[in-house]
Amino acid sequence: xxxxxxxxxxxxxxxxxxxxxxxxxxxxxxxxxxxxxxxxxxxxxxxxxxxxxxxxxxxxxxxxxxxxxxxxxxxxxxxxxxxxxxxxxxxxxxxxxxxxxxxxxxxxxxxxxxxxxxxxxxxxxxxxxxxxxxxxxxxxxxxxxxxxxxxxxxxxxxxxxxxxxxxxxxxxxxxxxxxxxxxxxxxxxxxxxx
Amino acid sequence: xxxxxxxxxxxxxxxxxxxxxxxxxxxxxxxxxxxxxxxxxxxxxxxxxxxxxxxxxxxxxxxxxxxxxxxxxxxxxxxxxxxxxxxxxxxxxxxxxxxxxxxxxxxxxxxxxxxxxxxxxxxxxxxxxxxxxxxxxxxxxxxxxxxxxxxxxxxxxxxxxxxxxx
Numbered sequence: 339x340x341x342x343x344x345x346x347x348x349x350x351x352x353x354x355x356x357x358x359x360x361x362x363x364x365x366x367x368x369x370x371x372x373x374x375x376x377x378x379x380x381x382x383x384x385x386x387x388x389x390x391x392x393x394x395x396x397x398x399x400x401x402x403x404x405x406x407x408x409x410x411x412x413x414x415x416x417x418x419x420x421x422x423x424x425x426x427x428x429x430x431x432x433x434x435x436x437x438x439x440x441x442x443x444x445x446x447x448x449x450x451x452x453x454x455x456x457x458x459x460x461x462x463x464x465x466x467x468x469x470x471x472x473x474x475x476x477x478x479x480x481x482x483x484x485x486x487x488x489x490x491x492x493x494x495x496x497x498x499x500x501x502x503x504x505x506x507x508x509x510x511x512x513x514x515x516x517x518x519x520x521x522x523x524x525x526x527x528x529x530x531x532x
Numbered sequence: 533x534x535x536x537x538x539x540x541x542x543x544x545x546x547x548x549x550x551x552x553x554x555x556x557x558x559x560x561x562x563x564x565x566x567x568x569x570x571x572x573x574x575x576x577x578x579x580x581x582x583x584x585x586x587x588x589x590x591x592x593x594x595x596x597x598x599x600x601x602x603x604x605x606x607x608x609x610x611x612x613x614x615x616x617x618x619x620x621x622x623x624x625x626x627x628x629x630x631x632x633x634x635x636x637x638x639x640x641x642x643x644x645x646x647x648x649x650x651x652x653x654x655x656x657x658x659x660x661x662x663x664x665x666x667x668x669x670x671x672x673x674x675x676x677x678x679x680x681x682x683x684x685x686x687x688x689x690x691x692x693x694x695x696x697x698x
Contacts (some may be wrong), residue, residue: 343535344633344636345690345693345695346693358693358694358696358697359629359633359693359696359697360629360630360633364615373669374549412641414656414657418658419656419657420653422653422657425566425649425653426653467640469596471640471641471646472646472649474599474643474646475646475649475650475653476644477592477596478580478600478643478647478649478650478651478654479650479653479654479657480668481583481584482568482575482580482583482654483657484578484583485575485580485582485583485656486564486566486568486575486654487573487661487662488573489566489568489569489571489573489662490571492569492571493568493662496586497586497589499583499588499589501592502584502588502589502591502592503583505592505595505596505675509595512641516575516640520620529566531609
């Protein structure tokens, strides 16, 4: 039997399109892991310039400063805005890196046909899929700041190149997580029983 | 769904219509204004998108426009199109399944709520530098986010797929 991933309707093996919602049916996405690795590696590569180059370019009457992702967090801590500093740090550093590690772990465990902690791995996958999009916070912060702070000579803020590579990194890792076919986690059991 | 189907659908549609209208208000009115040392700058949601309007960043401007305005609007429009006839207990429109499928598939890419959190962070960052006033569009946008969350919680997609099958 094959269940439609969109609407839950169950079909006999071999049917190609769901008779209820017309969605494509597949027992397992056999190319899932290839897609996951490709998008994940692209995401990790894009994350490197995102941290090396400046996210924000600030010009005031007296100085010109460029701040990176981590630099922005440090600035916030110096201003005493601990809560906001933690939000930005979690969204821009902890979530992306945690997501890289989680997706690598999930993909490797499926490749090794591990059958331990299957439920926990499913939960980890759901968490990764749910939380990944929140990394975009920093991109929107840059957008708002650059639009808002445009006061001729007194102060202007402009986006740096890191904003683009950071956004790309988030988009690539979101696609990586979506390409992972979580049903593959169950297959290790079947292999051992056969 | 606990209530009878047409009533539940009617509630979802009314929330979707409200969110749609508020989103249009959120795009048209001033979002935030900044005052510092006699200088004044008003920003709309469109200006925030156009912040990336420089050479290499233009694709990002397009992406941000889709994430915070276009995709939420497409999702709401598709939902209204797919569920509208069901409220009046008429057979579904042609392409209703495709429309509802699209609304479901775009869900992770609709980032209005993340944008609002981003705005809050930006406000804290600017607070020391200048006086920021919140405009009507800000409240409209916050309304869109809350109504969308309510609407998404009410949707039981399995019941809707079943209803669309008839």
